Amino acid sequence: IPVDPFDLVIFGGTGDLAQRKILPALFRRFCAGQWPDDAQIIGAARAEYTPDAFREVVAESLRSHAPAQSRNADALNTFLQRVDYVPLDALSDTAWDRLAAKLADDRVRAFYFSVGPQLFGQLAERIKHHDLATPKTRIVVEKPFGHDLESARALNATLAAHFSEGQIYRIDHYLGKETVQNLMAVRFGNMLFEPLWNSQYVDHIQITVAESVGIDGREEYYDRAGAMRDMMQNHLMQLLCLIAMEPPAKFDPDAVRDEKLKVIRALDPVEPHHIVRGQFDAGPSGAGYRDTVGNPRSTTESYVALRAHVSNWRWAGTPFYLRTGKRLIERSSVINVMFKDAPHSIFGADAGRHANVLSIRLQPNEGITLKVTIKEPGPGGMRLVDVPLDMSFAEALGSENQDPPDAYERLVMDVIRGNQTLFMRGDEVEAAWAWTDPIIAGWQARGDVPKPYDSGSTGPGDAELLMKRDGRRWQGIN
Ligand code: NAD
Numbered sequence: 302i303p304v305d306p307f308d309l310v311i312f313g314g315t316g317d318l319a320q321r322k323i324l325p326a327l328f329r330r331f332c333a334g335q336w337p338d339d340a341q342i343i344g345a346a347r348a349e350y351t352p353d354a355f356r357e358v359v360a361e362s363l364r365s366h367a368p369a370q371s372r373n374a375d376a377l378n379t380f381l382q383r384v385d386y387v388p389l390d391a392l393s394d395t396a397w398d399r400l401a402a403k404l405a406d407d408r409v410r411a412f413y414f415s416v417g418p419q420l421f422g423q424l425a426e427r428i429k430h431h432d433l434a435t436p437k438t439r440i441v442v443e444k445p446f447g448h449d450l451e452s453a454r455a456l457n458a459t460l461a462a463h464f465s466e467g468q469i470y471r472i473d474h475y476l477g478k479e480t481v482q483n484l485m486a487v488r489f490g491n492m493l494f495e496p497l498w499n500s501q502y503v504d505h506i507q508i509t510v511a512e513s514v515g516i517d518g519r520e521e522y523y524d525r526a527g528a529m530r531d532m533m534q535n536h537l538m539q540l541l542c543l544i545a546m547e548p549p550a551k552f553d554p555d556a557v558r559d560e561k562l563k564v565i566r567a568l569d570p571v572e573p574h575h576i577v578r579g580q581f582d583a584g585p586s587g588a589g590y591r592d593t594v595g596n597p598r599s600t601t602e603s604y605v606a607l608r609a610h611v612s613n614w615r616w617a618g619t620p621f622y623l624r625t626g627k628r629l630i631e632r633s634s635v636i637n638v639m640f641k642d643a644p645h646s647i648f649g650a651d652a653g654r655h656a657n658v659l660s661i662r663l664q665p666n667e668g669i670t671l672k673v674t675i676k677e678p679g680p681g682g683m684r685l686v687d688v689p690l691d692m693s694f695a696e697a698l699g700s701e702n703q704d705p706p707d708a709y710e711r712l713v714m715d716v717i718r719g720n721q722t723l724f725m726r727g728d729e730v731e732a733a734w735a736w737t738d739p740i741i742a743g744w745q746a747r748g749d750v751p752k753p754y755d756s757g758s759t760g761p762g763d764a765e766l767l768m769k770r771d772g773r774r775w776q777g778i779n
Contacts, residue, residue, distance in 0.1 A: 304717040306339040306408040310400065312391060312424055313415035314344025315358065317518075318443065322474075323415060324359055325366035326709035331380050332370040335714060343403055344386040346416075355386035391420045397431035406435060411716050413441040422459040429463040441470045441716055444535055445526065446725070449741070450734035457727040466727060470716050475536040476723040477708030477715075479694065480667045484543050484636070485552070487661075487669060494659070495548065497640065500619040504656065504773075507637040508540050510625040510663075511778050513586065514632070515593055515756070516603070524594040527601040527741075528578075532625040534737040538565065539725070540636060540663075541621055545611045554721040558729055565732040569610040571740055577752065577763040578744065579604030581628040584755030590628075600744075602751040603627040606764035607740075608771075620771065624764060628756040630778055634663035637776045652685045658776065667705050668693040 309327070311319050327342060344355050360381060364371045371377050385403060389396040404410060412428055414421050421442055428434055440460070447453025460469050475481055488494055497503070510532060516523040523531060542561035549556035581603050583589040591597050604626030611621065640657040655674035662668050670689045677684040694705055715723055743749075752761040759778050768774050 303335055303337045304340075304409075304714055306337045306405070307411060307717045308341055308343065308404045308408050309411045309413060309713075309717070310343045310345055310404075311413045311415055312345050312389075312420070313413075314342075314355070314386065315346040315348050315350070316415055319344070319413075319415045320358070320362040321366055322707070322709045323413065323713065325363055326707050326713055328363050328367050328377075328380050329370055329706070330710050330714055331383075332367075332373070332376050336383075339405070339408065341383045341385060341403075343400065344384065345389040345400060347388065347390050349388045350386050352384075352386045356381045356384055359384055391416060391423050391427065394427065394431070397427060397433070401431060401433055404433065408437065409717050409719070410435055410438045411441060412438070413713075413716075415443055418443075418445055418447075418456070421456060425460050425463045434464070438464070439468050439470055439716055439719070440464055441472060441713075443472050445522075445530065446471055446535070446730050447734060448526070448530065450731060450738050453730050453734045457731065461727070467721070469727070470712075470721060471725040471727070471730060472712060473535050473539050473725050474708040474712065475539055475663075476725075477710075477712040478663055478667075479705040479708075479711075480661060480663045480669070481540070481543065482711075482723070483669065483694070484661055488543075489548050489552075498638075499615045500617055502640055503619050504639045504641045505620045505622060505771075506541075506544055507635075507639065507776055508537055508544070508621065508623045509637075509775070509777055510537055510540075510634045511629040511760075512625075512627050512632055513629060513757075515581070515587060515590075515628045517593070520594045523603075524596055524599055524601050528603055528605045528625055528627070529737060529741055533605055533607075533623065534733050535725075535730075537623045537625055538733045538736075541609065541611075541623065544636060544638070545616055545621070547615070552722065554724075555726075557722050558726045562726070562729050562732055563613075564611055565729065565736060567611050567613040567616075568736050569612050570736075571607050571609060573743055573747070575608040575767065576740065577604075577606040577761055577767055578602040578749060579606075579626060579754045579761035579764070580751040581626075581756045582753040584628070584757045586628055586757030589753075589756070600750050604629075604751070604754060604760050604764075606760070606767055608767060622768065622773075622775070624760070624775070626754075626760050630757055630759050632665065633778055635777050636661040636663070639773075639776075648683050648685060652683070655685055655687055660776070666693060668697075 387400045447456050542564045545564045546560040549560045580590045590603050591599050606624035609621040638659040642656045646652050658672040660670045670691045672687050674685050677686045754761040
């Protein structure tokens, strides 16, 4: 179903994110027939491109990042006709009238801030100052949303001075992932899981976001941020919220976000001995962190594992183990809901321990697997084995859907549709920082130095110990 007519201005339209993610996502939606006739994209950045030169750049990016769709030359050309460009400096007041002249008054008007966070406030102010905001205006803000609670509050206040909360779309692209939305469908669309979804039946939860890549190209930003700010405070926190939240009454933006906020507010402060920080050293997959960032004394973490507790009626006593890191042995994002053992084994001690595990794989191989225990086939007596009830989305949805849509496809279209369900609300972001800040402050106060781990390994050994001490072990990469 096509969305409403729109003008989408991408500040930073020449940058990496715009070229690699946002524009290819828009092109795929265009090819899928989701664009109305009167819709356009306007790139706005500092480079002095003509519209045609910008179109060339976009065409090149689409060929690399949406190769299948770009093979259709007609589609590519028609799309490019809908792309325009205005050279514009966010820090200056010139050229805004040229941008204004390209916008239609009656369309949805979205401004995507795909620039460094230091420009977010300036852009918001200038959009208002140059009278570019209409009632149908939305702004889209990329991560990082602040560096700590104080800066996030300041940024929220600046944006709030010019736009209402209903106009502000804070991106956490994890929420746009097909499997993440499926997590909600599985939880709240089936009778099967929800009655068991609590501390009585769930032993613990594991959330792993492992990356094999390092931080190439983002050294300066990353060395100031680290894994806690770059991944844990936003992406892993959002996943935890979706797993832990109460069923919202409706799949409606504020109903969902109210429930997520309650989860973040129910999080206990994390005990220092429940956190492991790591920093990658040289190893099979490349040079060490300190060489990469050119800072021989850096104590920034590229890995963090921790045990969190959601102190509420549903989850009291059920630990949530979260870990994320760079330069690990493989790229794998998975949530494992580890159910408790059956209370009594009628098959005797030889049958071993068999607990159900619900695995939600975000990448690669999006899908959901439920590990169940059955009888080992054959006449050899009552032996038990675990088998996966496997639902790979690619298989379940048929070959034409092999590639799940990119998160940005869903999110950008939701901006145009005006649906904020999959975007973070200001109070959520602040609550997440309020939980994160004391952890980072604790490291600073103690002069904590992250544990080294080899590039291409499974991470620091202490992360295994974190689990082992509790009589548990990580699933997946280990
Ligand atoms: P980039 O450096 O590749 O691009 C920055 C863009 O901003 C360029 O188009 C540049 O011309 C423009 N720009 C810079 N200063 C400007 C000014 N004064 N006025 C107008 N335009 C200006 O950066 P990026 O990687 O595309 O990242 C953009 C934003 O998205 C950042 O906030 C980043 O943290 C966030 N982000 C990026 C990624 C990614 O994969 N690249 C992922 C998540 C979030």
